[in-house]
Amino acid sequence: MRKWIGMLLGLLLVLPLGAQEVPESLVCKEHDRIQTQLSRRNNSGVKHGYLIDYNRCKWWVNPIKGAYFKGDVVAHFTVINTTDSVGFDLSSNLQVDRVYGMGGQSLSYRRTGNQLYVFKSGGWVTGERDSVGIVYQGNPSNGGGFGYFVHDNHMKGPIVHTLSEPYGAQYWWPCKQSLHDKIDSLDVWVYTDTSLKAASNGVVVRNEVLGDTQRLMVWKHRYPIATYLVAIAVTNYSEYTQYAPLVGRTKPLPVLNYVFPQFRVDSERETKDVLPMIRLFDSLFVPYPFEKEKYGHAQFTWGGGMEHQTMSFMVNFSYDLMAHELAHQWFGDMVTCGTWQDLWLNEGFATYLTVMTTEYLKSKEESYGKLRGMRSNITGNDDGSVFPRDTLNVGSLFNGRLTYNKGAWVLHMLRDKLGDSLFFEGCRQYLKGKNTTYGFAQTRDLEFYIEQASGRNLDTFFQQWYYGEGFPYLKINWKQKGQTVTLGCQQTPSHSSVPYWHVRIPLLLRGEGKEKLVLWEPKQLEAEMKMAVDFEVDTVIFDPYVRLLAKVSVGGMNLNKVQENAFVLFPNPTNGNFVLYARNPSAVVMEVYDAVGQKVLAIDTKGRESKQLIVSLGDLSAGTYFLRINDGNFVYSYKLLKN
Numbered sequence: 001m002r003k004w005i006g007m008l009l010g011l012l013l014v015l016p017l018g019a020q021e022v023p024e025s026l027v028c029k030e031h032d033r034i035q036t037q038l039s040r041r042n043n044s045g046v047k048h049g050y051l052i053d054y055n056r057c058k059w060w061v062n063p064i065k066g067a068y069f070k071g072d073v074v075a076h077f078t079v080i081n082t083t084d085s086v087g088f089d090l091s092s093n094l095q096v097d098r099v100y101g102m103g104g105q106s107l108s109y110r111r112t113g114n115q116l117y118v119f120k121s122g123g124w125v126t127g128e129r130d131s132v133g134i135v136y137q138g139n140p141s142n143g144g145g146f147g148y149f150v151h152d153n154h155m156k157g158p159i160v161h162t163l164s165e166p167y168g169a170q171y172w173w174p175c176k177q178s179l180h181d182k183i184d185s186l187d188v189w190v191y192t193d194t195s196l197k198a199a200s201n202g203v204v205v206r207n208e209v210l211g212d213t214q215r216l217m218v219w220k221h222r223y224p225i226a227t228y229l230v231a232i233a234v235t236n237y238s239e240y241t242q243y244a245p246l247v248g249r250t251k252p253l254p255v256l257n258y259v260f261p262q263f264r265v266d267s268e269r270e271t272k273d274v275l276p277m278i279r280l281f282d283s284l285f286v287p288y289p290f291e292k293e294k295y296g297h298a299q300f301t302w303g304g305g306m307e308h309q310t311m312s313f314m315v316n317f318s319y320d321l322m323a324h325e326l327a328h329q330w331f332g333d334m335v336t337c338g339t340w341q342d343l344w345l346n347e348g349f350a351t352y353l354t355v356m357t358t359e360y361l362k363s364k365e366e367s368y369g370k371l372r373g374m375r376s377n378i379t380g381n382d383d384g385s386v387f388p389r390d391t392l393n394v395g396s397l398f399n400g401r402l403t404y405n406k407g408a409w410v411l412h413m414l415r416d417k418l419g420d421s422l423f424f425e426g427c428r429q430y431l432k433g434k435n436t437t438y439g440f441a442q443t444r445d446l447e448f449y450i451e452q453a454s455g456r457n458l459d460t461f462f463q464q465w466y467y468g469e470g471f472p473y474l475k476i477n478w479k480q481k482g483q484t485v486t487l488g489c490q491q492t493p494s495h496s497s498v499p500y501w502h503v504r505i506p507l508l509l510r511g512e513g514k515e516k517l518v519l520w521e522p523k524q525l526e527a528e529m530k531m532a533v534d535f536e537v538d539t540v541i542f543d544p545y546v547r548l549l550a551k552v553s554v555g556g557m558n559l560n561k562v563q564e565n566a567f568v569l570f571p572n573p574t575n576g577n578f579v580l581y582a583r584n585p586s587a588v589v590m591e592v593y594d595a596v597g598q599k600v601l602a603i604d605t606k607g608r609e610s611k612q613l614i615v616s617l618g619d620l621s622a623g624t625y626f627l628r629i630n631d632g633n634f635v636y637s638y639k640l641l642k643n
C-alpha cells in the first residue's frame with residue numbers, strides 16, 4: 001500500500017505521484033478506529049477454530065443507488081480442534097439475516113461485538129470438513145470509516161471500492177481476519193447495474209446481463225490469498241488488456257486494466273510502463289506468482305495504491321506507484337507479512353523494488369537520487385527502527401520514514417553486503433521457501449533464507465539495522481604526506497540502542513585525474529588507517545555510489561601541498577580576532593578547521609584590496625584550530641589557538 005500524507009489531510013486532488021525528487025512521506029490509510037483494531041492484532045478475541053479452504057462471496061452492490069449492499073458468503077473449512085462453534089469476524093454494524101449449513105439448513109449463531117459464532121447440533125470434530133453460509137446486509141461505509149468500503153464519485157460516475165488492509169475486511173464481509181491462514185481458493189460473484197463493471201481477484205469466468213436490469217460478474221481465483229487482499233471495485237469502467245512478454249515463456253502475461261472512462265487515453269499510454277517491470281521482477285526474482293491468471297489495475301478514488309492480489313487498485317498510473325504495487329504481488333501477496341510487526345517485509349521490499357525499477361529500467365544515477373532522498377528523510381530524525389516498537393501506534397506501524405524508507409535502505413545495504421548474486425538468490429529462496437511461499441513470513445524467515453543462500457551470519461546486521469534505532473554519525477578526516485594517506489573516523493551513534501555500528505564506509509580519493517575507492521570497516525568508535533596512494537589527493541568523497549545509511553562529514557588536506565610562513569598572522573593565541581598579512585588577499589581561499597579536521601569556518605576574501613585582513617573566529621569555542629589558505633598555487637596551513 002502506498003499513500004500520500006497530504007491525502008490524510010483531506011486533499012482529494014490527484015497528485016503527480018512519483019514526479020518529485022524529495023522523499024515522499026508514505027503512510028497507510030489509517031484513522032482512529034484502527035487503534036482499537038490493532039489491540040486485537042492477533043485476533044486474540046476470536047477463536048476461529050478452523051482452517052479456511054474456500055470462500056464463495058456473493059455481493060449485491062450498486063453504487064448508482066448508494067453504499068447499501070447485501071452479501072451471501074460461504075466458507076468451506078477444515079476443523080482444527082473439536083469445537084461447538086466456529087467463529088467469523090464481522091462488524092456489528094451489519095445485519096445478519098440467516099446462517100446456513102452445507103445442506104442449506106439454518107444454523108444458530110451468536111454475535112459478540114464484531115464476532116459471529118455459528119453453532120450446529122453435535123458441534124464439529126477435529127478434521128471435519130464443512131461449510132457455513134452467512135446472508136447479511138447493511139451500509140458498510142457507516143461502519144468502515146475512512147477506507148474499508150467506500151462509496152464515492154470519480155466525476156464521471158459513482159464508485160464503490162474496498163480496501164481492507166489491515167483490519168477492515170470484517171467491516172464489509174464475514175471472514176477469518178488473520179495473518180495465519182490464507183483462503184486457498186476464492187470465487188467472487190458481484191451483482192450490479194448493467195452499466196457497471198466489477199473488478200476483483202483472479203479471472204472473469206462469467207459476465208452476463210440477467211433479466212435486463214442486473215449484471216453478474218463472476219471472478220475465480222485459485223491461488224492462496226490473505227483475507228485483507230480480497231477486494232472489489234464497481235463503477236462504469238473502461239476496460240483494455242495489455243500483454244507483458246516474459247523471459248522463457250511463449251505466452252505473454254495479460255495485464256487487465258479497468259480505468260475511469262475519462263482517463264482511458266492517458267491510462268492506456270501510462271500502463272504500458274508496467275509491462276517491462278513485470279518482466280524485470282519475474283526474471284530477477286521468481287516467476288510472476290499468479291501467472292495462470294493475470295495481473296491488472298483497477299482505478300479507484302483513494303489517494304494512493306493498494307496491492308490487491310492480481311489487481312492493484314490505483315489512484316493513477318504514475319511510474320513509481322505502478323512499480324510499488326506490482327512489487328507487492330511477490331512481496332506482500334505471494335509472501336505476506338506474518339504479523340503486522342513484519343510489515344516492512346511488504347513495504348520495505350515494495351519501496352526498494354521501486355528503486356530497482358529505476359536502476360534497471362531508467363538509470364543508476366536516477367536510482368542514486370532516489371536513495372539519497374530516502375537517506376536524508378531517514379536521517380532527518382535520530383531515532384526509529386524498522387521494527388515497530390509500539391504496534392498500538394499507527395504512526396509507528398505504517399511509518400513512511402521507517403517501515404517504507406528505512407526498510408528499503410536495509411535491503412539495499414544487505415544487497416551491497418552480499419553482492420547481487422547472493423542477495424537475489426536469498427530473495428528467491430525466501431519467496432520459494434517451504435513455509436513462506438504463498439504463505440506468511442516473519443523477519444526471522446528472511447534472515448534464515450538469506451543466511452542459507454549466502455552462508456553468512458547476519459545476526460549483527462539484523463540486530464543493528466532491523467531492531468536498532470537510528471544510524472551512525474561519522475566524522476571522517478584525511479591527510480596525505482608523501483605517498484601515505486591517513487584516514488581517521490570518529491563514530492557517534494545517533495541513538496543509544498546501538499552503541500556501535502558495524503559499517504563499511506565507502507570513500508573515494510580523487511586527484512590528478514585519478515581516483516581510488518576505499519571500503520573501510522573501522523573496528524571501534526575512533527579509528528585510524530594508513531595506506532599508500534600513488535597520486536596527490538585533492539578531495540575525498542563519501543559514498544559516491546550511495547551504499548551506506550549514515551550522516552557523514554569529511555574534512556582534510558594534502559600536506560604535500562602546504563607551504564609554511566608565506567603569510568603572517570597575529571596575535572596567536574587570540575581571544576577572537578586575528579590579523580593576517582598577505583600579498584594578495586583577494587586571491588586566497590581561507591578555511592578554518594577544528595582539531596579533528598572538520599571545517600568550521602569559511603572566510604570570504606573576494607573583493608578585498610587591503611593586504612591586511614581581520615579575521616574573526618566568532619562563536620568558535622576555545623581550542624586548537626588550523627587555518628588553511630589556498631592562493632591558487634599552494635596550500636598553506638597554520639595552527640591557531642583560541643583562548
Ligand SMILES: [Zn+2]
Nearest residue numbers: 001002347350
Ligand atoms: Zn505498499
